[in-house]
Amino acid sequence: xxxxxxxxxxxxxxxxxxxxxxxxxxxxxxxxxxxxxxxxxxxxxxxxxxxxxxxxxxxxxxxxxxxxxxxxxxxxxxxxxxxxxxxxxxxxxxxxxxxxxxxxxxxxxxxxxxxxxxxxxxxxxxxxxxxxxxxxxxxxxxxxxxxxxxxxxxxxxxxxxxxxxxxxxxxxxxxxxxxxxxxxxxxxxxxxxxxxxxxxxxxxxxxxxxxxxxxxxxxxxxxxxxxxxxxxxxxxxxxxxxxxxxxxxxxxxxxxxxxxxxxxxxxxxxxxxxxxxxxxxxxxxxxxxxxxxxxxxxxxxxxxxxxxxxxxxxxxxxxxxxxxxxxxxxxxxxxxxxxxxxxxxxxxxxxxxxxxxxxxxxxxxxxxxxxxxxxxxxxxxxxxxxxxxxxxxxxxxxxxxxxxxxxxxxxxxxxxxxxxxxxxxxxxxxxxxxxxxxxxxxxxxxxxxxxxxxxxxxxxxxxxxxxxxxxxxxxxxxxx
Amino acid sequence: xxxxxxxxxxxxxxxxxxxxxxxxxxxxxxxxxxxxxxxxxxxxxxxxxxxxxxxxxxxxxxxxxxxxxxxxxxxxxxxxxxxxxxxxxxxxxxxxxxxxxxxxxxxxxxxxxxxxxxxxxxxxxxxxxxxxxxxxxxxxxxxxxxxxxxxxxxxxxxxxxxxxxxxxxxxxxxxxxxxxxxxxxxxxxxxxxxxxxxxxxxxxxxxxxxxxxxxxxxxxxxxxxxxxxxxxxxxxxxxxxxxxxxxxxxxxxxxxxxxxxxxxxxxxxxxxxxxxxxxxxxxxxxxxxxxxxxxxxxxxxxxxxxxxxxx
Numbered sequence: 186x187x188x189x190x191x192x193x194x195x196x197x198x199x200x201x202x203x204x205x206x207x208x209x210x211x212x213x214x215x216x217x218x219x220x221x222x223x224x225x226x227x228x229x230x231x232x233x234x235x236x237x238x239x240x241x242x243x244x245x246x247x248x249x250x251x252x253x254x255x256x257x258x259x260x261x262x263x264x265x266x267x268x269x270x271x272x273x274x275x276x277x278x279x280x281x282x283x284x285x286x287x288x289x290x291x292x293x294x295x296x297x298x299x300x301x302x303x304x305x306x307x308x309x310x311x312x313x314x315x316x317x318x319x320x321x322x323x324x325x326x327x328x329x330x331x332x333x334x335x336x337x338x339x340x341x342x343x344x345x346x347x348x349x350x351x352x353x354x355x356x357x358x359x360x361x362x363x364x365x366x367x368x369x370x371x372x373x374x375x376x377x378x379x380x381x382x383x384x385x386x387x388x389x390x391x392x393x394x395x396x397x398x399x400x401x402x403x404x405x406x407x408x409x410x411x412x413x414x415x416x417x418x419x420x421x422x423x424x425x426x427x428x429x430x431x432x433x434x435x436x437x438x439x440x441x442x443x444x445x446x447x448x449x450x451x452x453x454x455x456x457x458x459x460x461x462x463x464x465x466x467x468x469x470x471x472x473x474x475x476x477x478x479x480x481x482x483x484x485x486x487x488x489x490x491x492x493x494x495x496x497x498x499x500x501x502x503x504x505x506x507x508x509x510x511x512x513x514x515x516x517x518x519x520x521x522x523x524x525x526x527x528x529x530x531x532x533x534x535x536x537x538x539x540x541x542x543x544x545x546x547x548x549x550x551x552x553x554x555x556x557x558x559x560x561x562x563x564x565x566x567x568x569x570x571x572x573x574x575x576x577x578x579x580x581x582x583x584x585x586x587x588x589x590x591x592x593x594x595x596x597x598x599x600x601x602x603x604x605x606x607x608x609x610x611x612x613x614x615x616x617x618x619x620x621x622x623x624x625x626x627x628x629x630x631x632x633x634x635x636x637x638x639x640x641x642x643x644x645x646x647x648x649x650x651x652x653x654x655x656x657x658x659x660x661x662x663x664x665x
Numbered sequence: 666x667x668x669x670x671x672x673x674x675x676x677x678x679x680x681x682x683x684x685x686x687x688x689x690x691x692x693x694x695x696x697x698x699x700x701x702x703x704x705x706x707x708x709x710x711x712x713x714x715x716x717x718x719x720x721x722x723x724x725x726x727x728x729x730x731x732x733x734x735x736x737x738x739x740x741x742x743x744x745x746x747x748x749x750x751x752x753x754x755x756x757x758x759x760x761x762x763x764x765x766x767x768x769x770x771x772x773x774x775x776x777x778x779x780x781x782x783x784x785x786x787x788x789x790x791x792x793x794x795x796x797x798x799x800x801x802x803x804x805x806x807x808x809x810x811x812x813x814x815x816x817x818x819x820x821x822x823x824x825x826x827x828x829x830x831x832x833x834x835x836x837x838x839x840x841x842x843x844x845x846x847x848x849x850x851x852x853x854x855x856x857x858x859x860x861x862x863x864x865x866x867x868x869x870x871x872x873x874x875x876x877x878x879x880x881x882x883x884x885x886x887x888x889x890x891x892x893x894x895x896x897x898x899x900x901x902x903x904x905x906x907x908x909x910x911x912x913x914x915x916x917x918x919x920x921x922x923x924x925x926x927x928x929x930x931x932x933x934x935x936x937x938x939x940x941x942x943x944x945x946x947x948x949x950x951x952x953x954x955x956x957x958x959x960x961x962x963x964x965x966x967x968x969x970x971x972x973x974x975x976x
Contacts, residue, residue: 233780234773234776234777235769235772235773235776410762411758411761411762416761417764420761420764420765421764423765424764424765429667429670429765430764430765431667432669434669435667435668435669445667446667446668446669446974447666447667447668448666448667448668448671448819448917448921448973448974449666449920449921449922
């Protein structure tokens with residue numbers, strides 16, 4: 186936290202702070218603590234009553250929890266958002282172009298922009314869908330791009346989520362809660378609305394339909410079922426959009442067409458927004474041992490009779506190994522430099538990068554390319570000399586398996602915690618939709634906050650919470 | 666509508682109704698035992714267990730027939746499907762699976778009812794138990810109200826269909842278990858009766874005031890039977906439940922454009938109820954009459970499942 190940029194108060198010691206947000210600071214300082222807490226509890230009570238929960242696997246005592254909600258919003262100005270959205274648009278355009286290329290002509294491999302084995306031997310690459318032609322060449326219709334910030338103009342892409350990014354229901358419900366509980370903030374700031382997201386999502390689904398579907402395609406959302414940790418979101422979206430929420434057992438495939446079973450007989454399905462991983466879509470295709478899934482679904486997809494959102498195989502675009510090449514990928518397909526930079530990444534497979542990494546181990550985070558959950562990694566600044574030396578040997582043995590990144594001083598936002606209002610680290614996930622005529626964004630996203638002091642881990646399973654994210658129509662508070 | 670959704674809504678209706686009936690029965694039995702000047706003790710609790718069809722399950726636990734032990738079994742025990750908490754668990758499970766088909770209000774009343782029982786170890790003393798079951802009844806009534814305010818669409822029809830099938834079942838079982846109280850052997854109709862027991866029946870189906878309004882000449886066995894079997898004004902009567910079932914199947918038939926075995930069974934039963942007289946029901950044997958009714962109700966339940974492809 187020492188030295189970290191605070192998005193509302195500016196850098197520590199900067200007495201001027203961010204004058205455009207002064208009314209929020211004033212609001213925080215004058216609002217009695219008890220009143221802030223009352224509102225926060227009211228919001229959480231509302232979430233609990235609506236059942237906005239997520240399941241924690243392996244925790245029988247509390248199989249359903251609500252994600253903590255923080256009452257203090259994070260704010261981005263119109264100028265900041267304009268730049269972010271240009272960057273997101275460019276990045277997601279490139280992700281789709283990359284997917285269409287890698288499952289098609291593979292020009293990017295022929296031009297040696299990225300190493301061939303990195304794409305084709307990647308566990309997320311699905312040779313089964315090579316040669317598929319999703320309508321309008323869109324593969325990743327819905328992307329969640331995780332951003333972090335280190336200074337006023339310093340945003341970084343931490344991770345791309347091009348499979349089935351979740352959390353958008355929190356963006357919408359957090360806003361509902363804020364409007365109900367802190368209406369005065371919406372008089373203080375001109376906040377752009379986020380509620381058009383569901384319309385935009387519905388439109389995205391309809392416009393992804395196969396041509397054969399005609400003018401009024403039947404769209405459904407496919408959930409693994411109500412024991413899934415994100416089930417609330419699946420049902421929320423289906424409900425708000427007004428489409429059926431189906432489970433695999435509700436669907437059957439016949440003559441390469443997908444049908445859902447209803448009380449009046451079966452109805453043909455044209456578009457499936459699936460919230461199920463590739464592996465569990467179709468046991469005939471991906472994982473024969475899977476009990477989930479719709480046998481024959483992939484054949485119907487390959488025959489062009491049904492669209493799947495996101496298309497099977499998009500995981501190859503958000504893999505960590507591919508991530509380090511995203512700047513090159515963006516440049517290759519968009520013809521210009523990336524607007525949003527990656528977090529600087531040294532690929533230890535390259536001799537110069539390996540040398541740099543070895544010289545700076547105490548400052549870097551070193552990760553396995555295909556690892557997750559914090560295994561097999563070194564966090565230099567918090568490791569002992571012995572640990573660093575031990576890791577050095579491991580790294581030298583198999584340098585191609587590792588990447589290194591600097592430890593970032595993530596930005597903070599004031600957050601209501603036990604000791605009062607204190608800075609806590611945040612990240613930001615805007616949701617980026619792609620339609621035939623281009624990328625669409627709603628001005629908003631999911632802000633996750635690490636509630637433990639000093640913690641950089643924002644995951645909900647690790648005690649992270651959420652905040653509303655205000656995107657302003659202008660540069661600061663309405664003059665008052 | 667998805668067949669799975671229809672099935673979940675139907676069972677959601679049944680489980681909420683079952684939870685409410687169980688809560689009411691516990692409340693009425695408390696009045697009969699703990700709150701009565703002549704506590705009827707074991708006999709009251711045993712008959713409550715029998716009405717719910719969990720008497721054998723209870724005896725298998727080796728528990729004593731006491732207020733404390735039986736109320737715990739009927740409200741909080743998750744080891745059998747008949748307790749209020751088990752019904753609410755299943756109701757909420759079904760509700761979760763069809764959240765998109767429910768109004769927010771309907772969902773949150775189920776969720777609130779469910780939350781009442783979470784983390785509760787014991788129903789407590791008489792007052793605490795009364796409070797608990799009354800709160801549960803409030804929430805399930807709230808659910809009923811929310812369903813009433815939902816769009817008149819297939820979701821609400823399947824919910825009400827499930828509720829009515831369950832309601833017919835509960836009322837028939839309640840009467841069947843208590844019929845020996847209504848018509849004690851050797852007593853002629855209208856003879857000396859156990860008024861406390863009768864009050865219990867009326868209380869369980871929330872018909873105490875309705876009875877007084879409709880029958881001015883005091884408690885009479887034939888009148889109680891008539892009220893609960895034949896009077897369509899009485900929402901928990903067999904006649905009213907059967908009428909609702911026919912109406913809901915009719916709405917669904919208009920939507921799907923077809924009718925089937927379920928419609929046929931339901932209409933036939935309703936026609937018979939409209940023709941029936943209380944004297945002939947008593948004359949032919951109330952127990953025999955109710956046994957046949959419960960049998961028909963089970964057949965109807967199967968026919969509904971087949972007609973709408975629940976499985």
